[in-house]
Amino acid sequence: VFLDTALDLLEDAARRCLDEAGIGAGEVDAIVTICSTGIATPSLDARLMERLPFRPDTVRLPVFGLGCAGGVLGLARAAALSRALNGTVLLLVVELCGPTFRRGDLTKSNVVATALFGDGAAAVLIRPEDGCPALGPTGEHRWPGTLDVMGWSVETDGLGVIFSRDIPTLVRNDMRPAAEGFLARHGLGLDDLSGFVFHPGGTKVVEALRDAFDLPDVAMAAERAVLRRYGNMSAVTVLFVLAEKRRSMTGRWLLSALGPGFCAGFAVLDCG
Numbered sequence: 261v262f263l264d265t266a267l268d269l270l271e272d273a274a275r276r277c278l279d280e281a282g283i284g285a286g287e288v289d290a291i292v293t294i295c296s297t298g299i300a301t302p303s304l305d306a307r308l309m310e311r312l313p314f315r316p317d318t319v320r321l322p323v324f325g326l327g328c329a330g331g332v333l334g335l336a337r338a339a340a341l342s343r344a345l346n347g348t349v350l351l352l353v354v355e356l357c358g359p360t361f362r363r364g365d366l367t368k369s370n371v372v373a374t375a376l377f378g379d380g381a382a383a384v385l386i387r388p389e390d391g392c393p394a395l396g397p398t399g400e401h402r403w404p405g406t407l408d409v410m411g412w413s414v415e416t417d418g419l420g421v422i423f424s425r426d427i428p429t430l431v432r433n434d435m436r437p438a439a440e441g442f443l444a445r446h447g448l449g450l451d452d453l454s455g456f457v458f459h460p461g462g463t464k465v466v467e468a469l470r471d472a473f474d475l476p477d478v479a480m481a482a483e484r485a486v487l488r489r490y491g492n493m494s495a496v497t498v499l500f501v502l503a504e505k506r507r508s509m510t511g512r513w514l515l516s517a518l519g520p521g522f523c524a525g526f527a528v529l530d531c532g
Contacts, residue, residue, distance in 0.1 A: 262298040263307070266354050269381035270304060271311050274352060277383035285312045288385075289347030290319035292338040294330040294495050296412075297355045297419075305352065319345065327410065328459055329400070329519025330355075330495025335384065335527050336398035342386045354381040355494035372423070376462055378491030382499035393509065396528035397446040401438040403430070406522035427461070427518075431468035435524060439473075439516065442526045454511030455479065457529070459498040460487040461518060495519075506531075 270293075278285060291314070293305040300307065303322040308314075321341065326333050331353055338351040357377035386395065403409075409427060413420035424430075443449055456473065460466045460483035470480050482504040486497060493500070498517045505513075509531040517525050 262356055263300055263304075265379070266295065266298060266300075266304060266356055266381075267307055267311065269356075269379070270308050270352050270354050270383075273354070273381040273383040274308065274312060274350065277350065277385055281385045283348070283385075285314045287348060288314055288318060288350045289345050290321065290338075290341050290349045292334055292341060292349060292351045293320070293322045294326060294334040294351070294353040295322075295355060296325055296327045296330060296494060297357055299324065304354065308352070325520070326495060326525075327519035328461060328492070328494050328497070329517045329521070329523055329525040331382070331459065331498040332398075332515050332517040332525035332527050333400060333519070334495065335386070335395060335515070336400075336525065338384070338386045339395045339398060339527075342388050346388050348388075349386045351384040351386060352381070353383070353495050353499060355379065355496050357492070357494060376492050378493050380490055380493035380496040380500065382496045382503075384499065393506065393529045393531040396512070396530050397442075397448075398525075398527040399442045399445065400523055400525045401442060402521045402523040403434065403438075406430075407520075409520075409522035410518075411520040427522075428464040428468040430522070431465055431518065432472050435469065435516075435518075436472045438524050439514065439526060443514070443528075446528070448512070448528070452512055453514050454531075455505070455509065455513050457498060457502050457505055457513055457515045458483050459517030460484065460501065461492055463487070465518070502529075 291305045305320045338349045342349040409424040411422045486500045513529045515527040
């Protein structure tokens with residue numbers, strides 16, 4: 261179930277992305293694939309190459325374990341690879357949270373996760389030439405002593421969800437200093453930003469992000485809309501939020517997502 265559905269979603273996302281960019285699969289120099297809800301060997305990108313006409317020498321980088329931070333950190337990895345190869349990189353992100361449901365687990369965490377999470381895929385094409393929007397500085401921050409805040413517990417009947425009730429409090433208290441530290445390392449501050457694109461992990465996390473950055477409710481409208489329509493699709497979600505906002509984005513925007521580790525991924529998008 262995982263392989264067939266994940267590949268169908270990836271193929272559709274890849275085709276849409278390449279068609280919108282007006283290029284063929286053979287013009288892609290590298291593929292970065294992000295997924296934390298299933299494991300495949302051969303990897304998903306290798307299997308996708310059987311469906312789409314990518315070149316045999318296409319560089320592949322499958323990444324597992326970034327969780328909800330994978331959308332932003334995937335952009336960072338893809339951008340670094342694009343610079344290193346001076347080539348075109350296709351970022352593919354797919355998460356199937358539904359199949360992780362464990363019917364025998366009646367814990368609060370499992371029930372909440374079942375209601376909150378959804379399935380989805382997204383694709384982003386990254387090229388070395390200057391363009392708009394352009395991906396600027398990227399980075400991440402991991403809080404020490406937080407390995408038990410979020411993640412998977414590998415059980416005999418599947419993957420058990422690890423969610424700490426302290427996540428909203430951690431976000432409200434510690435997210436802003438981490439973002440300010442990242443920006444400062446690149447000669448930027450919050451005042452240099454025109455807006456934010458957040459991964460909406462859940463209603464309480466959206467509220468905590470709003471409070472941490474002193475934002476009005478309207479600034480989180482796209483995050484709430486994506487969460488309401490699709491649920492939390494793990495790494496995919498922040499890219500859906502970006503798609504919602506990108507038509508009206510000008511200036512510099514900060515993309516951010518939280519994930520296991522416990523960590524935050526950051527990326528600055530320059531929209532001209």
